[in-house]
Amino acid sequence: MTTEQQLPKGWEKTTLGEISIVKMGQSPNGKSYNKEKEGYLLIGGASDLGNIYPSPKQYTNEATKLSKTNDIIICIRATIGRLNLSDKVYCLGRGVAGIEVNANVEAKFIWYSLMNSEAYLLKNSTGTTFQQVSSPTLKKLPIVYPTNKETQQAIVNKIESLFDEIDEGIGRLKTAAQQIQQYRQSLLKNAFNGELTKEWRSKHADTLPSENELLAQIQTAREQHHAQQLADWQTAVSQWEQNGKEGKKPSKPKAPTQAVKFEENVADLPRGWLESSLGDTTDVFVGSTPSRKNNEYWDGDISWVSSGEVNFSNILETKEKITNLGLSNSSTNIHPIGTVMLAMIGEGKTRGQAGILKIEACHNQNTAAIRVNKKYLLSEYLYYFFMFNYEQTRRIGSGNNQKALNKTIIENMLFPICSLTEQTQIVAILESKLTACDQLAAELAKQLKQAELLKQAVLKAAFSGNLLDK
Numbered sequence: 001m002t003t004e005q006q007l008p009k010g011w012e013k014t015t016l017g018e019i020s021i022v023k024m025g026q027s028p029n030g031k032s033y034n035k036e037k038e039g040y041l042l043i044g045g046a047s048d049l050g051n052i053y054p055s056p057k058q059y060t061n062e063a064t065k066l067s068k069t070n071d072i073i074i075c076i077r078a079t080i081g082r083l084n085l086s087d088k089v090y091c092l093g094r095g096v097a098g099i100e101v102n103a104n105v106e107a108k109f110i111w112y113s114l115m116n117s118e119a120y121l122l123k124n125s126t127g128t129t130f131q132q133v134s135s136p137t138l139k140k141l142p143i144v145y146p147t148n149k150e151t152q153q154a155i156v157n158k159i160e161s162l163f164d165e166i167d168e169g170i171g172r173l174k175t176a177a178q179q180i181q182q183y184r185q186s187l188l189k190n191a192f193n194g195e196l197t198k199e200w201r202s203k204h205a206d207t208l209p210s211e212n213e214l215l216a217q218i219q220t221a222r223e224q225h226h227a228q229q230l231a232d233w234q235t236a237v238s239q240w241e242q243n244g245k246e247g248k249k250p251s252k253p254k255a256p257t258q259a260v261k262f263e264e265n266v267a268d269l270p271r272g273w274l275e276s277s278l279g280d281t282t283d284v285f286v287g288s289t290p291s292r293k294n295n296e297y298w299d300g301d302i303s304w305v306s307s308g309e310v311n312f313s314n315i316l317e318t319k320e321k322i323t324n325l326g327l328s329n330s331s332t333n334i335h336p337i338g339t340v341m342l343a344m345i346g347e348g349k350t351r352g353q354a355g356i357l358k359i360e361a362c363h364n365q366n367t368a369a370i371r372v373n374k375k376y377l378l379s380e381y382l383y384y385f386f387m388f389n390y391e392q393t394r395r396i397g398s399g400n401n402q403k404a405l406n407k408t409i410i411e412n413m414l415f416p417i418c419s420l421t422e423q424t425q426i427v428a429i430l431e432s433k434l435t436a437c438d439q440l441a442a443e444l445a446k447q448l449k450q451a452e453l454l455k456q457a458v459l460k461a462a463f464s465g466n467l468l469d470k
């Protein structure tokens with residue numbers, strides 16, 4: 001904020017309370033709220049504000065504090081400093097205040113001055129659950145302004161002209177970011193319909209297996225895997241018996257089902273590709289959480305994955321770890337490096353996200369661990385499929401109060417599978433092109449941030465009296 005010693009010629013320093021009427025909002029009686037358009041539209045807080053003008057949904061027929069047309073509406077609770085212009089008379093709830101600017105001051109000038117005063121408002125706000133700005137604080141907010149109203153308007157015009165240029169640049173950057181996202185999705189789509197490797201496939205047609213050969217390879221590998229599981233199980237049972245049958249008896253592994261190709265969808269896939277379910281080609285596990293009431297189960301050496309850590313990335317470490325005692329007293333399992341994790345339940349965008357274990361780890365009941373057989377399926381290939389299928393995976397979630405996936409849903413999920421050689425090619429192309437997309441997206445995000453900072457620089461110049469000289 002400009003000090004008195006730095007004030008340009010023709011400028012004065014004052015406070016918001018001296019050049020305006022500050023009207024602090026007050027919540028009406030809750031029984032007066034209605035959607036039948038009785039009374040005045042109620043601005044309760046930030047959720048009722050739009051880009052420029054308010055967009056409240058509720059009415060009140062017991063109005064407390066009212067705004068006037070052209071008043072500045074400022075959020076004074078929680079989302080402090082957000083601004084709107086009053087395009088009509090509104091009832092002002094406790095989350096906002098109305099500012100009726102004196103006739104000798106241009107309201108838009110004060111609008112931009114308030115936009116430049118966010119740091120003051122946040123510094124002088126109070127409260128624990130919700131930060132809020134008091135009436136004295138708002139009224140004492142320092143304002144510097146040229147006393148000539150034409151100069152005020154000239155500054156407003158200059159600010160808006162520069163903001164328009166900045167917004168145009170921001171718009172182009174956002175369009176570019178959207179185009180990158182669209183390209184990413186197109187790339188992923190083409191990876192799993194065969195288009196991405198169409199040319200490569202034509203050059204290697206003589207070396208690629210047919211559908212029946214691929215199916216036989218998968219089934220043979222599954223049977224070999226099951227035979228090894230049985231041998232490991234028999235060893236575990238013997239060890240369990242030698243230990244006096246302490247703890248749970250090791251569960252006998254189920255025999256693999258026939259890897260199925262679904263005839264109705266074959267026409268959508270290239271020659272030599274199959275469509276199968278995850279249950280037919282992978283082993284799906286759901287984890288659990290050891291009792292948090294027992295401290296001996298926690299802070300051990302075994303990594304334990306929660307759904308929030310499954311976010312389309314490699315899982316290199318976990319926030320929490322459990323002990324061997326916690327592992328033996330819960331139904332979770334330790335999974336090998338390369339296991340694909342899938343979030344089944346989670347707030348926001350968590351459900352449907354995937355990750356790849358780069359460490360051995362167990363996991364909670366909100367995640368699924370999908371072990372792949374490396375003889376016919378790459379972890380990265382399945383990971384990228386989940387990235388491509390993210391929205392569809394979220395849609396097939398079930399549940400009453402909270403959308404969720406479960407083991408059965410995951411095992412029934414269909415995905416296209418091709419030869420291991422072609423999977424390797426697909427993964428290599430995706431890693432290269434998606435990395436380039438990520439780098440470009442990061443650069444665009446950096447430029448967007450810089451563009452927003454330009455607006456702050458414009459406001460700083462405006463309220464130090466230097467903008468009209470530029």
